[in-house]
Amino acid sequence: xxxxxxxxxxxGLLLELxxxxxxxxxxxxxxxxGLTGVVDIxxxxxxxxxxxxxxxxxxxxxxxxxxxxxxxxxAVESSRVVEIxxxxxxxxxxxxARNVRMSEREVVAAHTxxxxxxxxxxxxxxFAYLIDGDPRLDVPRxxxxxxxxxAGAVALAGRFSAVYPRRSPxxxxxxxxTDATMWDTDAVQPSLLLPGDEVRFVEVAG
Amino acid sequence: xxxxxxxxxxxxxxxxxxxxxxxxxYAHLGVGRSxxxxxxxxxxxxxxxxxxxxxxxxxxxxxxxxxxxxxPCLIAVTGAPxxxxxxxxxxxxxxxxxxxxxxxxALGTPRQGxxxxxxxxxxxxxxxxxxxxxxxxxxxxxxxxxxxxxVLDVGLATDxxxxxxxxxxxxxxxxxxxxxxxxxxxPRDDWFEPEALRxxxxxxxxxxPDSDRIGVRLDGPSMPRRIRSELxxxxxxxxxxxxxxxxxxxxxxxxxxxTGGYPVIAVVRARALPMVAQLRPGQGVxxxxx
Numbered sequence: 130x131x132x133x134x135x136x137x138x139x140x141g142l143l144l145e146l147x148x149x150x151x152x153x154x155x156x157x158x159x160x161x162x163g164l165t166g167v168v169d170i171x172x173x174x175x176x177x178x179x180x181x182x183x184x185x186x187x188x189x190x191x192x193x194x195x196x197x198x199x200x201x202x203x204a205v206e207s208s209r210v211v212e213i214x215x216x217x218x219x220x221x222x223x224x225x226a227r228n229v230r231m232s233e234r235e236v237v238a239a240h241t242x243x244x245x246x247x248x249x250x251x252x253x254x255x256f257a258y259l260i261d262g263d264p265r266l267d268v269p270r271x272x273x274x275x276x277x278x279x280a281g282a283v284a285l286a287g288r289f290s291a292v293y294p295r296r297s298p299x300x301x302x303x304x305x306x307t308d309a310t311m312w313d314t315d316a317v318q319p320s321l322l323l324p325g326d327e328v329r330f331v332e333v334a335g
Numbered sequence: 336x337x338x339x340x341x342x343x344x345x346x347x348x349x350x351x352x353x354x355x356x357x358x359x360x361y362a363h364l365g366v367g368r369s370x371x372x373x374x375x376x377x378x379x380x381x382x383x384x385x386x387x388x389x390x391x392x393x394x395x396x397x398x399x400x401x402x403x404x405x406x407p408c409l410i411a412v413t414g415a416p417x418x419x420x421x422x423x424x425x426x427x428x429x430x431x432x433x434x435x436x437x438x439x440x441a442l443g444t445p446r447q448g449x450x451x452x453x454x455x456x457x458x459x460x461x462x463x464x465x466x467x468x469x470x471x472x473x474x475x476x477x478x479x480x481x482x483x484x485x486v487l488d489v490g491l492a493t494d495x496x497x498x499x500x501x502x503x504x505x506x507x508x509x510x511x512x513x514x515x516x517x518x519x520x521x522p523r524d525d526w527f528e529p530e531a532l533r534x535x536x537x538x539x540x541x542x543x544p545d546s547d548r549i550g551v552r553l554d555g556p557s558m559p560r561r562i563r564s565e566l567x568x569x570x571x572x573x574x575x576x577x578x579x580x581x582x583x584x585x586x587x588x589x590x591x592x593x594t595g596g597y598p599v600i601a602v603v604r605a606r607a608l609p610m611v612a613q614l615r616p617g618q619g620v621x622x623x624x625x
Contacts, residue, residue, distance in 0.1 A: 178570025
């Protein structure tokens with residue numbers, strides 16, 4: 130079934146795709162179609178925003194082409210697997226364990242035992258919202274956000290997990306930290322994690 | 336006047352940023368477009384000097400920028416009209432102005448509009464970050480905001496200098512004039528009660544002082560919601576009118592977050608985004624279909 134397309138002013142076409150795997154399959158298809166005028170392709174949890182620069186191409190033409198794009202089920206598979214080493218020494222680990230009624234070791238086993246997937250990026254450069262983890266790891270955000278969360282902090286909020294790519298304020302519950310570089314502005318590929326990637330957390334000794 | 340000069344900031348004023356037409360292609364990684372808030376004015380400043388219209392310029396919020404140059408150069412200031420004092424000479428926006436070596440350039444304060452754009456012939460030679468020289472205040476990508484002592488290199492001019500040295504540009508509205516902004520309804524107008532659109536089109540909104548390049552916040556009625564569940568975050572474009580429940584409307588600016596968690600009731604038409612960039616705190620705004 131072709132997606133519902135909602136118009137965002139003169140520059141945006143918002144595709145309702147209902148499912149995050151379809152979002153990434155569409156993102157790949159739109160990218161490879163090389164449509165004239167498309168300057169950004171922004172996946173979210175269940176939508177894909179296609180941004181057109183009207184100076185470079187007509188939004189109506191892009192919209193017509195988008196309606197022709199079909200995505201096979203076979204395309205709906207993530208291609209890359211990224212492993213992230215984590216020391217589970219976060220300030221909120223004990224709180225998380227109490228909140229989900231598990232031991233701290235069980236929380237670590239749950240976080241490392243089920244592969245996550247990058248649903249979308251936002252909040253900060255390289256900040257990947259990870260989805261499809263162990264459903265038992267469902268915790269509210271902190272009542273009060275921390276002013277200063279260090280780069281590499283591995284965290285939970287709702288059913289999302291994430292790694293803070295740089296020092297910033299943040300309201301997520303801290304599980305641990307990684308030394309992996311999540312974001313490097315000077316690199317050819319600045320973000321370690323890309324939308325659609327599979328992500329596995331691996332525990333390393335503290 | 337083809338030698339390489341350097342510009343030194345003496346006083347940045349409220350906020351002075353290097354901007355070009357912004358960076359595309361990184362929104363899926365959480366980095367938005369950014370770029371000059373009023374790209375029409377920014378392009379005009381470059382064209383007056385024979386630059387590529389995408390050459391980096393300095394975006395000045397509410398005037399006040401003071402700088403010196405160490406070699407002769409040509410400058411032009413566009414956008415919000417203000418005085419441009421060069422040495423002892425008092426000039427104005429929308430003129431090509433020759434500045435001598437060692438001279439000081441001081442921008443006054445605009446009485447209408449908010450953002451002015453200072454271009455130099457040859458463009459400012461700033462190393463691009465992810466394909467753009469723009470400062471994105473939300474993501475922290477790009478050159479730091481200018482401060483006293485910041486030195487900017489002037490690029491080498493290659494194209495011929497235009498023969499025009501004065502242009503006429505329609506001035507932004509006076510601060511006590513309401514600005515009428517055309518919008519296209521959606522993408523999430525169906526998340527609101529039908530009277531929300533009537534309120535949107537019949538109310539006067541007022542720009543609040545906490546407005547910035549991320550968004551222009553508007554005092555006014557909040558838009559009653561029909562669908563009360565939480566929207567899952569989705570991609571948003573510049574000009575989106577985001578309506579948090581019971582909260583103030585926000586018009587997303589060039590440094591907006593790439594995704595938003597509140598429904599967007601309407602989007603300001605692309606041709607009117609330069610008017611959004613020139614809105615002053617306290618200014619009235621009315622929306623219409625168009």
